[in-house]
Amino acid sequence: MDLRSSPLLTDLYQLTMLDGYFEAAMEETAVFEFFVRKLPDSRNFLMAAGLEQLIEFLENLQFTKEELQWLADSGRFRSDFVDYLAGLRFTGDVDAMLEGTLFFADEPILQVVAPLPQAQLIESRLINILHLQTMLVSKAARCMLAAPEGSLLVDFGMRRAHGADAALYAARASYLAGFAGTATVYAGPAFGIPLYGTMAHSFIQAHARETDAFETFARAQPDNVILLIDTYDTEAAAEKVVQLAPRLQADGIAIKGVRLDSGDLAEHARKVRKILDAGGLDQTVIFASGDIDEHKLADFENQSAPISGFGIGTRLDTSSDAPYLNCAYKLTEYAGQARRKRSEGKEMLPGRKQVFRHYDNGIMSSDTIAREGEEPGGEALLQPVMRGGKRVGRRPTLAESREHAARQLATLPAPLRGLGPASYPVHVSNALKELTEAVDRFVTDQARQ
Amino acid sequence: MDLRSSPLLTDLYQLTMLDGYFEAAMEETAVFEFFVRKLPDSRNFLMAAGLEQLIEFLENLQFTKEELQWLADSGRFRSDFVDYLAGLRFTGDVDAMLEGTLFFADEPILQVVAPLPQAQLIESRLINILHLQTMLVSKAARCMLAAPEGSLLVDFGMRRAHGADAALYAARASYLAGFAGTATVYAGPAFGIPLYGTMAHSFIQAHARETDAFETFARAQPDNVILLIDTYDTEAAAEKVVQLAPRLQADGIAIKGVRLDSGDLAEHARKVRKILDAGGLDQTVIFASGDIDEHKLADFENQSAPISGFGIGTRLDTSSDAPYLNCAYKLTEYAGQARRKRSEGKEMLPGRKQVFRHYDNGIMSSDTIAREGEEPGGEALLQPVMRGGKRVGRRPTLAESREHAARQLATLPAPLRGLGPASYPVHVSNALKELTEAVDRFVTDQARQ
Structure with missing residues (x-):
């Protein structure tokens, strides 16, 4: 059966x-x-x-x-x-x-x-x-309407979706509503939906030094370098990214972006943006995730937070305000x-x-x-x-x-x-x-x- | 795959x-x-x-x-x-x-x-x-603790559970927490969980007369006669049940129960209980369903509502207050x-x-x-x-x-x-x-x- x-x-x-x-x-x-x-x-x-x-x-x-x-x-x-x-x-x-x-x-x-x-x-x-x-x-459509113009939305919610079905159909529904893609791999073969994803905190923690984690990842996935920088201290990690960049650049690897996943995301984004710009990484974009929904998106828009993309997870996949x-x-x-x-x-x-x-x-x-x-x-x-x-x-x-x-x-x-x-x-x-x-x-x- | x-x-x-x-x-x-x-x-x-x-x-x-x-x-x-x-x-x-x-x-x-x-x-x-x-x-356990002593709880939530997985595991989880069973048939072959269910409003509506619907059902499912009585007028339907009972009894069919699914359930239950008792159907129990959760169950307990069993659906299967x-x-x-x-x-x-x-x-x-x-x-x-x-x-x-x-x-x-x-x-x-x-x-x- x-x-x-x-x-x-x-x-x-x-x-x-x-x-x-x-x-x-x-x-x-x-x-x-x-x-x-x-x-x-x-x-x-x-x-x-x-x-x-x-x-x-x-x-x-x-x-x-x-x-x-x-x-x-x-x-x-x-x-x-x-x-x-x-x-x-x-x-x-x-x-x-x-x-x-x-x-x-x-x-x-x-x-x-x-x-x-x-x-x-x-x-x-x-x-x-x-x-x-x-x-x-319907929840995903609200996120699309609230999000800052031109930003990229990605479904990140698989883990807390209500089971396998809900995870897969959250990926499909959010893409249908206009999201750029999903982190849920199965949605690739099942529906041809574009996939997004780089690293979790455990990847950083498993390395002796945060910078080593960044470099290991960049060399393994050179076309997909988005580094998670909030594991220990967000701004300190942004400085490490700036220091690492030339060494990677020498080998033709560009740091596409950094991801923030905790704290006051807009505030961290502003500080990180300054650090990256001062370090010559003005092409490196900032992604944010963590408890994001349409209200937070509208907030980022109002604050003109320098964030280019958003991973939207649990609140989307469970339609938490109207489950x-x-x-x-x-x-x-x-x-x-x-x-x-x-x-x-x-x-x-x-x-x-x-x-x-x-x-x-x-x-x-x-x-x-x-x-x-x-x-x-x-x-x-x-x-x-x-x-x-x-x-x-x-x-x-x-x-x-x-x-x-x-x-x-x-x-x-x-x-x-x-x-x-x-x-x-x-x-x-x-x-x-x-x-x-x-x-x-x-x-x-x-x-x- | x-x-x-x-x-x-x-x-x-x-x-x-x-x-x-x-x-x-x-x-x-x-x-x-x-x-x-x-x-x-x-x-x-x-x-x-x-x-x-x-x-x-x-x-x-x-x-x-x-x-x-x-x-x-x-x-x-x-x-x-x-x-x-x-x-x-x-x-x-x-x-x-x-x-x-x-x-x-x-x-x-x-x-x-x-x-x-x-x-x-x-x-x-x-x-x-x-x-x-x-x-x-965890939601089902709260329902068990809040429910009137000795009442029978059944999972009714498949339709609004978040997909196939959530439906099946809501049946399993609620049974694990102490529910008597589920309406979700697949949970029978999958886990051996006891199944409950009788009829929907559409069954009543499809018949020319409400009483005909009751009788058709009772003769098709003589061991499982629980009649849904709120399609048109709850108390009027309870009177019809009383009138129908002797004709079924003559063929050895007992009306086990009636189900209420709308309105003030405790209030209807009291009125229906009186009608059934006056008609000699004191062995016919009352089941209730419709937007029930642990708070409603506690309410029924406080009111000593004459309800023996509860179908608990959407709010359980979506854990709606904490999704x-x-x-x-x-x-x-x-x-x-x-x-x-x-x-x-x-x-x-x-x-x-x-x-x-x-x-x-x-x-x-x-x-x-x-x-x-x-x-x-x-x-x-x-x-x-x-x-x-x-x-x-x-x-x-x-x-x-x-x-x-x-x-x-x-x-x-x-x-x-x-x-x-x-x-x-x-x-x-x-x-x-x-x-x-x-x-x-x-x-x-x-x-x-």
């Missing part, structure tokens, strides 16, 4: 519900949508991501023999139901916002149309995939009838939908959530991505999705680009409001029955 | 440092330790976890041909270094606190003794594994010499260590961090778990680790069991203080040189 592709990576209730649908022969067409109920307080917008991994999961959805045997042996399911699961594939349609598209609360970013059991079974993993990457890319999104995947139609959940605090809009975006001089001005088939004008954000269980058209490259994300960020209104709270108008079409009221009458009847 | 076992799931700097060590032929014995610098404000203690997955990773550490080829093709490394990596295995020793052991800031929970390149290479993934599970089990730990894996000795990093705010204790715990009437009273070889009395918490790259003794079962965790929680002093802040005395032995001062003199020389 492979964890990342197994249909057993799901909630048990998906299988017990499928058992119920099977017994009752409920296989008509269902429509489900994935949306975020409410944005975290610290987010003015979200960016969609995870679609590519989801499509791959859906195209390959299938129980292995081993998985079926485990289900049979569990004693929870009759053998005819397990036989039925053996033949189950995803044959439905999916419409979705492309990766990198900006969106807001209540807007479906993905709509599934499939026989009820299929659309149901995929729920848990679909949320698991879309939630993680959407959360991560989850209030998102859901909900039934909106079954057997041709619009449906709506009305649990307190969790009300939602029924029926098939489309989201339209309106622009003013190339800047987003408002969105409209409408019923499918309505034509309120504007740009339709949900696009066909799967038909009959297969991908529509060719898979976009990550570079294309990254360009799409950059174009999206360029259309963001100024107030939403800042770190303070700002809102954006999202309208619900009259036709959708009417449908909601009609479904409510049905729901009220339900409760009475 | 398999994401979860690949040595390429690491930070690039591990490989560039290894290149440096290779060029300088630095292969002497290094000692690294994993510890938490500071507990999150909302944690009075932490519980160790992740050791089993780490041992498995270390025992199997090896670059595949495909991975070596990718490294060679990357243009970053010379071929003799890639050849060297081909032969690299983990042959070191590991001492660690067993899974389920309680610990505090600055205490090493794991110590690695191995040739420098090996001990270095494993850093990123070692942290990634230990950090996630330690964070999760990362300030942890590190640091060099403490190389080639027989104690080492210490002194970067601002990141000072640490040098040398090989042992952690001793003292008890008073079976309750933990204080810990002492000492140099290896000291005998200050008390229980030694770091135990040999790998020697020469192989596991020492047999692998403990998850049930055994879970019992160890329960015994550990039973020794926790009363103030630390609550949700408010409380501290615990952790001493540093005189010998370790002296070593720290001696290393500091070396470090000061370093900075001056």
Whole structure:
């Protein structure tokens, strides 16, 4: 069983519900949508991501023999139901916002149309995939907007990301949002993402003298000389870098940069910049890392700190200020009838939908959530991505999705680009409001029955 | 390449440092330790976890041909270094606190003794594994301590866990901490963890009448009848359950429970309890889910809410109030010499260590961090778990680790069991203080040189 592709990576209730649908022969067409109920307080917008991994999961959805045997042996399911699961594939349609598209609360970013059991079974993993990457890319996009113009951002967060998956997809999501690359090597072979990295404190500590560590490293990795200078005393180490430079230069090795990882980074950067400049190393740039997030980046920008690049780790990879999104995947139609959940605090809009975006001089001005088939004008954000269980058209490259994300960020209104709270108008079409009221009458009847 | 076992799931700097060590032929014995610098404000203690997955990773550490080829093709490394990596295995020793052991800031929970390149290479993934599970089990332990006596806790958080790994290990970590089980099916075959789950709102919505949904489900899953009653109107649905019960009873089917998932859960539970009791369903229990964490659990306990079991999801699986730990894996000795990093705010204790715990009437009273070889009395918490790259003794079962965790929680002093802040005395032995001062003199020389 492979964890990342197994249909057993799901909630048990998906299988017990499928058992119920099977017994009752409920296989008509269902429509489900994935949306975020409410944005975290610290987010003015979200960016969609995870679609590519989801499509791959859906195209390959299938129980292995081993998985079926485990289900049979569990004693929870009759053998005819397990036989039925053996033949189950995803044959439905999916419409979705492309990766990198900006969106807001209540807007479906993905709509599934499939026989009820299929659309149901995929729920848990679909949320698991879309939630993680959407959360991560949205945090990374905020960092991009806050960072000093022209600076280079690199994902450094693998170690404290929540496991292997989160580490890999943090690398991908941050690159999608515009980061220059990642320290996570696996993201190279997996996605072709540029890699960054040089040395840790342990490398310095393992050497008898700090200068020896610098020189050993420079000679082993002559094209990649960025020296970590905060292990003992930052400014003293910057002086050592200046003293070492001519000896390396004689052998054609340039010191590209130094990295600061502790203390008041802006203050150290100013002092180190002076030392490097005085020593003739004005081409040697300063990188910083350590507890950096969008707020620190904005601070560096305000202070005009002489820092060219930033390693952004834990706070990005865990989305630490908003470590989850209030998102859901909900039934909106079954057997041709619009449906709506009305649990307190969790009300939602029924029926098939489309989201339209309106622009003013190339800047987003408002969105409209409408019923499918309505034509309120504007740009339709949900696009066909799967038909009959297969991908529509060719898979976009990550570079294309990254360009799409950059174009999206360029259309963001100024107030939403800042770190303070700002809102954006999202309208619900009259036709959708009417449908909601009609479904409510049905729901009220339900409760009475 | 398999994401979860690949040595390429690491930070690039591990490989560039290894290149440096290779060029300088630095292969002497290094000692690294994993510890938490500071507990999150909302944690009075932490519980160790992740050791089993780490041992498995270390025992199997090896670059595949495909991975070596990718490294060679990357243009970053010379071929003799890639050849060297081909032969690299983990042959070191590991001492660690067993899974389920309680610990505090600055205490090493794991110590690695191995040739420098090996001990270095494993850093990123070692942290990634230990950090996630330690964070999760510590959150789950708080839930166990806060929950009403005798209630049943179940992990419901898969969908918003940060990817596949986090979902699976949240199930394992919460079970380790004492949860009754999980909704995540994969945790069944992977770890033998008991599974829980019945139905979602979509199951109710897909049926023309709520009562039909209840009956369909009960007949399909007669041993597992827990009905979700908050889709439209909670109390109205409870009345329907009462009306349905005799018809099911006639066929030998009992309604085990109902689940509430929205609104004021304690208030609904009281009303529903009355309706069920009045309808003769006093054996039907009430389960609750929805935004539950240790604080809500304490609230239910204070209110004596008639709820027997809790599904705990997002806030557990993302450790939302403390979504990362300030942890590190640091060099403490190389080639027989104690080492210490002194970067601002990141000072640490040098040398090989042992952690001793003292008890008073079976309750933990204080810990002492000492140099290896000291005998200050008390229980030694770091135990040999790998020697020469192989596991020492047999692998403990998850049930055994879970019992160890329960015994550990039973020794926790009363103030630390609550949700408010409380501290615990952790001493540093005189010998370790002296070593720290001696290393500091070396470090000061370093900075001056």
